[in-house]
Amino acid sequence: MGNTVILTVVDRFSKSAHFIPLPKLPSAKETAQSVVNHVFKLHGLPTDVVSDRGPQFVSQFWREFCRLIGATVSLSSGFHPQTNGQAERANQTLGRMLRSLAFQNPSSWCEQLPWAEYAHNSLPSSATGLSPFNCCLGYQPPLFPSQEVDASVPSVEAFIRRCRRTWKRVRTALCRTKSRTRLSANRRRVRAPRYVCGQRVWLSTLNLPLQSSSRKLSSRFIGPFPIIKVLSPAAVKLRLPPKLRRIHPVFHVSCIKPVVRMPTRPVPPPPALAGGSSIHTVRRLLDVRPRGRGFQYLVD
Numbered sequence: 001m002g003n004t005v006i007l008t009v010v011d012r013f014s015k016s017a018h019f020i021p022l023p024k025l026p027s028a029k030e031t032a033q034s035v036v037n038h039v040f041k042l043h044g045l046p047t048d049v050v051s052d053r054g055p056q057f058v059s060q061f062w063r064e065f066c067r068l069i070g071a072t073v074s075l076s077s078g079f080h081p082q083t084n085g086q087a088e089r090a091n092q093t094l095g096r097m098l099r100s101l102a103f104q105n106p107s108s109w110c111e112q113l114p115w116a117e118y119a120h121n122s123l124p125s126s127a128t129g130l131s132p133f134n135c136c137l138g139y140q141p142p143l144f145p146s147q148e149v150d151a152s153v154p155s156v157e158a159f160i161r162r163c164r165r166t167w168k169r170v171r172t173a174l175c176r177t178k179s180r181t182r183l184s185a186n187r188r189r190v191r192a193p194r195y196v197c198g199q200r201v202w203l204s205t206l207n208l209p210l211q212s213s214s215r216k217l218s219s220r221f222i223g224p225f226p227i228i229k230v231l232s233p234a235a236v237k238l239r240l241p242p243k244l245r246r247i248h249p250v251f252h253v254s255c256i257k258p259v260v261r262m263p264t265r266p267v268p269p270p271p272a273l274a275g276g277s278s279i280h281t282v283r284r285l286l287d288v289r290p291r292g293r294g295f296q297y298l299v300d
Contacts, residue, residue: 016132028059192253200224
């Protein structure tokens with residue numbers, strides 16, 4: 001049907017999702033138009049929008065669009081997908097469903113997308129214990145005629161009471177799940193140092209797109225770089241040199257470590273001349289090991 005990508009939008013409270021097919025990666029303006037047409041007109045305007053650092057969401061147009069509708073913009077930390085985990089999990093679930101629905105004719109995935117969305121929103125969430133439909137509507141919409149009796153609402157008062165009970169139940173379940181997840185994560189987590197503006201830190205090169213002849217033998221940390229802003233206890237903004245201008249300067253605290261002391265390069269002793277070549281005096285032999293037909297020595 002001419003579509004190649006899917007825009008995934010997840011509600012943080014109910015876990016309901018909308019899967020929007022698009023012909024190509026959208027611009028910031030096209031993204032705004034898509035969420036207005038498929039999400040905002042159904043659920044109202046959001047108060048906060050969490051996204052990755054795609055070019056659509058870091059552009060000036062998107063920030064101004066969110067400001068005008070009264071929403072704040074929250075960007076996930078680079079190479080720290082836990083801050084944007086709901087959409088990641090929804091994408092994984094969607095991939096499994098589409099493989100099951102369109103395995104005979106993979107090009108028909110767009111036709112199966114509405115059914116995949118309906119199935120996702122009908123499935124109970126492990127965080128709330130209810131389906132997204134139950135969280136949003138207060139009841140489970142019927143899929144088969146035999147379920148019509150369960151979906152009947154006798155009065156407006158009963159519907160309102162059901163919605164309030166559902167909201168309280170979901171909120172209690174979300175708070176319980178959040179506390180359990182935080183406790184489980186903090187059990188193996190080391191408390192990060194407290195950083196301040198102006199402090200110099202080392203930056204991990206694990207996920208940086210650096211050019212190196214040998215990635216394995218290159219430095220694991222570069223810098224040090226000064227902190228110019230502490231965004232939260234878990235994220236800081238660094239002042240990077242011009243050669244790293246293409247890298248976003250905001251990093252999770254797991255990607256940096258404080259500078260304990262500046263390294264000093266030892267100055268080698270001046271060589272002596274013997275037989276027309278320069279030699280160095282060896283203070284002592286520290287170790288020796290056989291290599292091939294000879295030996296290798298570790299010297300001081």
